[in-house]
Amino acid sequence: xxxxxxxxxxxxxxxxxxxxxxxxxxxxxxxxxxxxxxxxxxxxxxxxxxxxxxxxxxxxxxxxxxxxxxxxxxxxxxxxxxxxxxxxxxxxxxxxxxxxxxxxxxxxxxxxxxxxxxxxxxxxxxxxxxxxxxxxxxxxxxxxxxxxxxxxxxxxxxxxxxxxxxxxxxxxxxxxxxxxxxxxxxxxxxxxxxxxxxxxxxxxxxxxxxxxxxxxxxxxxx
Numbered sequence: 001x002x003x004x005x006x007x008x009x010x011x012x013x014x015x016x017x018x019x020x021x022x023x024x025x026x027x028x029x030x031x032x033x034x035x036x037x038x039x040x041x042x043x044x045x046x047x048x049x050x051x052x053x054x055x056x057x058x059x060x061x062x063x064x065x066x067x068x069x070x071x072x073x074x075x076x077x078x079x080x081x082x083x084x085x086x087x088x089x090x091x092x093x094x095x096x097x098x099x100x101x102x103x104x105x106x107x108x109x110x111x112x113x114x115x116x117x118x119x120x121x122x123x124x125x126x127x128x129x130x131x132x133x134x135x136x137x138x139x140x141x142x143x144x145x146x147x148x149x150x151x152x153x154x155x156x157x158x159x160x161x162x163x164x165x166x167x168x169x170x171x172x173x174x175x176x177x178x179x180x181x182x183x184x185x186x187x188x189x190x191x192x193x194x195x196x197x198x199x200x201x202x203x204x205x206x207x208x209x210x211x212x213x214x215x216x217x218x219x220x221x222x
Contacts (some may be wrong), residue, residue: 002179003172015108016214021131026102029064029094036090039069042103045121048129049112053137056129058114061120064100066091094157104144116186117143128158135166136173146180147171150189 030041043065049057071086080086087095094100107113113120120142121128132138147168148161156164171182 002175007114007172007179007183008111010110014115015105018105019109022102022105026064029090029099029102032090033065033088033094037065037068037088039065043067045073046123048123048125048138048142049120050141056138058123059107059120061113062107064094066095066100066104068157097112101144108144114141114143115185116146116168117141118146118168119143119149128162131158131162132165135162135169137162137165137169140165140172142170143186145186145190147186150186150193153193 033041042062044060044062046058047061049059051057066088067086068088072080077083079141091100104113108115108187117140118132118137129138146165148156148164151164152160168182168186172179
């Protein structure tokens, strides 16, 4: 009941209200982006949607553009060489505060996303998609935020991230109370994480783990 009906109704209500209240702030952000680096204020990218009838689906996810127009398209941030060089001045702020995700509110209203769910993988992230398949996480509608996002975000390596997405899927499939409780944990946890700037590491998935490994190697070699 919660997963199939109540969750969608809540998404519609809150995305509708937020979409109206945030129109002016989002227009201001859009203007700032265009002034900082001429080009479209919105960035769209093909992402993995909810698995239906045994098949992976795709949709075009929209975000505020935080990177320069010269940035290679459809390349995960962690695969870019020195990703910081591509991020605009406005982009640094909107990424740190997660403001870049706000346009997805309208995609929640349209039913492409939910407020809470596994973050939609890039269409080319076969490793993440395969790991999520082990836990049934691909069956979930993707979300703006999720269980993995409040437990590490960019710091997490793919197997860990997929396992957390699987824990979310299990809670949502367990019944109304567990599903609702998990969504509330994710939403309140997101607010805390955004305020603290937790888990944001330019360079993407597992970057902090890689840096720690490199430091350990340097210590051993000294």
